[in-house]
Amino acid sequence: MKTRKRIFNTVFTAALLFLLPAAVKAQWSGSSSERINTLRMIADGDWERMPLLTLNSGETIEFSFDEMSHQYRRFTYHITHCNAAWVPSDLIESEYLDGFNDRPIDDWENSLNTTFAYTHYRLTLPNNEVKLKLSGNYRLSIREDGKEVAWFRFCVTEDMPNLAATVSGNTDIDTHKSHQQVDMAVSLNGLTVRDPEREIYTIVMQNRRFDNAVINPRYTYNNGNRLTFEHCRELIFPAGNEYRRFEIVNMHDYFRNVDRMSFYDPYFHAGLMKDTRHHAYNFDNDHNGRFLIRYNQAADSDTEADYLFVHFTLSLERLTGGRLYVSGDFNGGNLTSGHEMTYDEREKTYQATLLLKQGAYDYHYLWVPDGKTGGETRPIEGDWYETRNEYNILLYYRQRGSRYDRLVSTLNITTE
Known part of the structure; x- marks a missing residue:
C-alpha cells in the first residue's frame, strides 16, 4: 500500500510540474489582435497591486484596454475558473459564478484630441451581473463575434493567515553577492491535510514574473501542522537590478x-x-x-x-x-x-x-x-543582492475529493 501511494505521489507531482511551466508561459495578460493595446488590471483602485481579490470582501478589479479606432465594437467577456496550472477547472459555471457569463462590455469612451484614435473599454469584476463564488485562479477572455481578442489572468484568495516568509542576500550558494533566497513556512491550521504532497502546493514569483517562477518547491521539514522551506536551493533567485x-x-x-x-x-x-x-x-x-x-x-x-x-x-x-x-x-x-x-x-x-x-x-x-523560456537579468542588468525585489507567494489547497484548487493564502514581501 505504501509503495502504491509513493508511486501515485510521484506521478501526481510529475504531472503538476509538467502542466505548470507550460501554462504559465502566457503571463498575466495578452492579445491576439494588433488593434488591442494597453491591457491593465487595477485591483481595488491600487495600480501597483497584484491582480488579486479577497473572496467576499467587496474588493473589485478594473480591467481595461484600448481598441485602436473610434468604431464601437461589441466586446463580450467570459470568465473561467482555473486550477493552479491555469488549466480550466472541472467545474460548471454555476459552481463558481453567481450570475451570467458572456455579457457585453458596455463601459466605453472614445479618445479625445489624440493623434491615435482609440476607444477605451472598461470592465469591473465583480459587478451587478456576475459575482465570483470560489477562490482560485481565473481567466477573463475578451471576445468579439465569439473570437478571443484579449485575455487577463487574476486571482481570488481566501486570505487565510497560513504563510510566513523572509528574504535574504545570504544564500546557500553565495553571501551578499548576486542572489536572494526565500525561506518560508506554510501553516496547515484550518486545513484538513492528510497528504501535503498531493493537497498542498505553492508558487513563488519575483516581481510577479512567471518566466522565472518557482513551481511547487519541495519542503524541507514537516512537523504535522507546519511545512518549512529552509535552505531550499529551488528558492534561490538571481537578484537582478532595479528596473x-x-x-x-x-x-x-x-x-x-x-x-x-x-x-x-x-x-x-x-x-x-x-x-x-x-x-x-x-x-x-x-x-x-x-x-x-x-x-x-x-x-x-x-x-x-x-x-x-x-x-x-x-x-x-x-x-x-x-x-x-x-x-x-x-x-x-x-x-x-x-x-x-x-x-x-x-x-x-x-x-x-x-x-x-x-x-x-x-x-x-x-x-x-536558446532553448529556454525564462529571461535572465545577468547579461544586461546584472545580479546584485541589494536589489529591492517583491516576492509573491501563492498557496493552493485541494482537499481530497475536491474538484478545484482553492487559493487559501497569498503573501507579498519586499526586500529592504
Missing part, C-alpha cells in the same frame, strides 16, 4: 530618461536615453515593473493620453546564443517577438520601437538563451 524607468507625461516637455521628442506627421516619437549594460548595483525608487497611464494636463488620462512610438536603444556588443527583450508589466511580462530587440551592426546597438500610451513605465532587458 529602468522613463516618463512621458507631456508631448512637449522632456521628462525622465527621454533624450528627444519628435513629431513626424501624424504621430509623436520619443527617443529614450541610450542605455548601457549595468556593471554595478543601480539604486532607484522603481515600482518593480509596474506602469501608470498619465497625461499631466488631462482631466481623464484614460481617454486623453495619446499614443506614441517609443524608441529603446541599448549600446552593447552583439550577444550570441539567445534573444534580447525589453520587458515589464506594460506587456504583461510576455517575452514575445513584438518586444524582441534587433541588433544594428553599424551602430553597435540593440534597438526596439514600441507603441505605448503616455505615462510612467518601468522596464528592464531580459536575455533568453
Whole structure:
C-alpha cells in the first residue's frame, strides 16, 4: 500500500510540474489582435497591486484596454475558473459564478484630441451581473463575434493567515553577492491535510514574473501542522537590478530618461536615453515593473493620453546564443517577438520601437538563451543582492475529493 501511494505521489507531482511551466508561459495578460493595446488590471483602485481579490470582501478589479479606432465594437467577456496550472477547472459555471457569463462590455469612451484614435473599454469584476463564488485562479477572455481578442489572468484568495516568509542576500550558494533566497513556512491550521504532497502546493514569483517562477518547491521539514522551506536551493533567485524607468507625461516637455521628442506627421516619437549594460548595483525608487497611464494636463488620462512610438536603444556588443527583450508589466511580462530587440551592426546597438500610451513605465532587458523560456537579468542588468525585489507567494489547497484548487493564502514581501 505504501509503495502504491509513493508511486501515485510521484506521478501526481510529475504531472503538476509538467502542466505548470507550460501554462504559465502566457503571463498575466495578452492579445491576439494588433488593434488591442494597453491591457491593465487595477485591483481595488491600487495600480501597483497584484491582480488579486479577497473572496467576499467587496474588493473589485478594473480591467481595461484600448481598441485602436473610434468604431464601437461589441466586446463580450467570459470568465473561467482555473486550477493552479491555469488549466480550466472541472467545474460548471454555476459552481463558481453567481450570475451570467458572456455579457457585453458596455463601459466605453472614445479618445479625445489624440493623434491615435482609440476607444477605451472598461470592465469591473465583480459587478451587478456576475459575482465570483470560489477562490482560485481565473481567466477573463475578451471576445468579439465569439473570437478571443484579449485575455487577463487574476486571482481570488481566501486570505487565510497560513504563510510566513523572509528574504535574504545570504544564500546557500553565495553571501551578499548576486542572489536572494526565500525561506518560508506554510501553516496547515484550518486545513484538513492528510497528504501535503498531493493537497498542498505553492508558487513563488519575483516581481510577479512567471518566466522565472518557482513551481511547487519541495519542503524541507514537516512537523504535522507546519511545512518549512529552509535552505531550499529551488528558492534561490538571481537578484537582478532595479528596473529602468522613463516618463512621458507631456508631448512637449522632456521628462525622465527621454533624450528627444519628435513629431513626424501624424504621430509623436520619443527617443529614450541610450542605455548601457549595468556593471554595478543601480539604486532607484522603481515600482518593480509596474506602469501608470498619465497625461499631466488631462482631466481623464484614460481617454486623453495619446499614443506614441517609443524608441529603446541599448549600446552593447552583439550577444550570441539567445534573444534580447525589453520587458515589464506594460506587456504583461510576455517575452514575445513584438518586444524582441534587433541588433544594428553599424551602430553597435540593440534597438526596439514600441507603441505605448503616455505615462510612467518601468522596464528592464531580459536575455533568453536558446532553448529556454525564462529571461535572465545577468547579461544586461546584472545580479546584485541589494536589489529591492517583491516576492509573491501563492498557496493552493485541494482537499481530497475536491474538484478545484482553492487559493487559501497569498503573501507579498519586499526586500529592504
